[in-house]
Amino acid sequence: MNRLLITGSIALDSVKTPIEEHQDMLGGSASYAAVAASFFVPVNMVGIVGSDFPAEYRALYEKFSIDLDGLEVADGPTFRWSGEYEWDLNNRRTLSIALNVFETFLPKLPEAYRETPYVFLANIAPQLQMHVLEQVTRPKFIVADTMDLWIETTRDDLMELLTKIDCLVLNDSETREFTKETSLIKAARQILKWGPKYVVVKKGEHGCLLFGEDLFFSAPAYPLEDIHDPTGAGDCFAGAMAGYLAKHDRLDHDTLRRAVVYGSALASFNVEAFSLGRLQSLTPEHIEERYQLFKLMSQFEMK
């Protein structure tokens, strides 16, 4: 079976919502993406942690058969992030960031990782994403995520990255900020001109949109009554999407559509608990059941 290479951040997160507060949970874009993707394919993870990284979190990765040969353990403390959500959980405020060992991270791919055919560059600086990419010998499909910070501070790097990837994933406000277009349709078309064959615009509670040449697909969001922690939903989405593509090893439009729906399903599970809590009790049957619910809630010409 194909493997999926994932790089991104690994963090100890402290998250506060109006109802709960948790300290030093496993977080980071690579953690969420890798665990979500592992439901579809074996994952090779590239990242860095500090000497204080808890053994239980390492064990958690291993439980999901995530290969850790690419996980560097450096002297010093692990990257830490803390944030707070407002009462409606739509707005997030970053309370503190400590890059720690991440500051000097220069990802090195183990020899065995270089031929991984599918690659997901989870959200980190575009320069680091490119550095990983340069070490992959013959990638078949490359998905990259990004965020407002990189659009604002390292735009040139991001533009260069776009010429090297197949699919960019970003959220709606970032899409508008990046292109200065209010219409998401025009914005996505602009991004396609900059390089990638596909763009996925994540719209949170409104689902997501997949754009490509001759391809437009609108996926709904799963109607959750109670969201406990939105952290990592986008990472789970993109990780699962890339994992689904790697598993099926096909890139036709129908497979891409289904990958987006499976991504949405994993994201919808992830927000049901803090950190990776929900994904730890998840089974393939749960995922399949939710996929069927996505079908039921968006299809209107059923036989």
Next chain:
Amino acid sequence: MNRLLITGSIALDSVKTPIEEHQDMLGGSASYAAVAASFFVPVNMVGIVGSDFPAEYRALYEKFSIDLDGLEVADGPTFRWSGEYEWDLNNRRTLSIALNVFETFLPKLPEAYRETPYVFLANIAPQLQMHVLEQVTRPKFIVADTMDLWIETTRDDLMELLTKIDCLVLNDSETREFTKETSLIKAARQILKWGPKYVVVKKGEHGCLLFGEDLFFSAPAYPLEDIHDPTGAGDCFAGAMAGYLAKHDRLDHDTLRRAVVYGSALASFNVEAFSLGRLQSLTPEHIEERYQLFKLMSQFEMK
């Protein structure tokens, strides 16, 4: 074939966008709804205009085979509304409202209208909507639209109306305001408890949601690059939805889903030009073609 009874406002609209400005165009919730519905069924319209109502607008209704026996012509000027859209066309500012003949409107149904089986109460004061409803002898399915103004000023009337209708249509911000719930899922569930069997939440560029007992359907919005005038989109949506149901005379979930998609299709056409400009050149073939595009952009398990 079943007929559809529509009541609502008839207005002369003056609309300003950053690009264009037009005076005294045909507008009002009943106008948009009736013309959109007329693509599916013959419409009986109940409304009021002033003695200044242009003959060409009357002719426009007639072109769409809208029955005007319920159209009262009163002494005085027609209801006028003027509004302005910001550059992204998402935010509307009302510049002026002159109720004129509408102020003393007390809808009277012609005898021949009383047995119309399907009813759409387009956006007007809930008290007027109820007054129309009381004159219908044996309605089979009643859809009602409303707006923030009535939620804020005539909440008791609106709550009473809810106990008499089958389906309420309103937009997302109104849904939240009405129920004081941020989650649209919780909000819709609350409204269902207040009476109607179905609630449709319109989300503009994000499509719409249909809720009922054991029913959740998420319809995408058509990806328009250029919107010329959003006025009346919601009225066209609900009018076409009710028209589709009346035409097929079935109320199962599959028919309801399709009705929502046809409503979305009509709304997407309407915003392509000012007033009813686009609907005037529309053909059933255009509608069918767009319906197929809705299918293409939201289906992911096609045979």
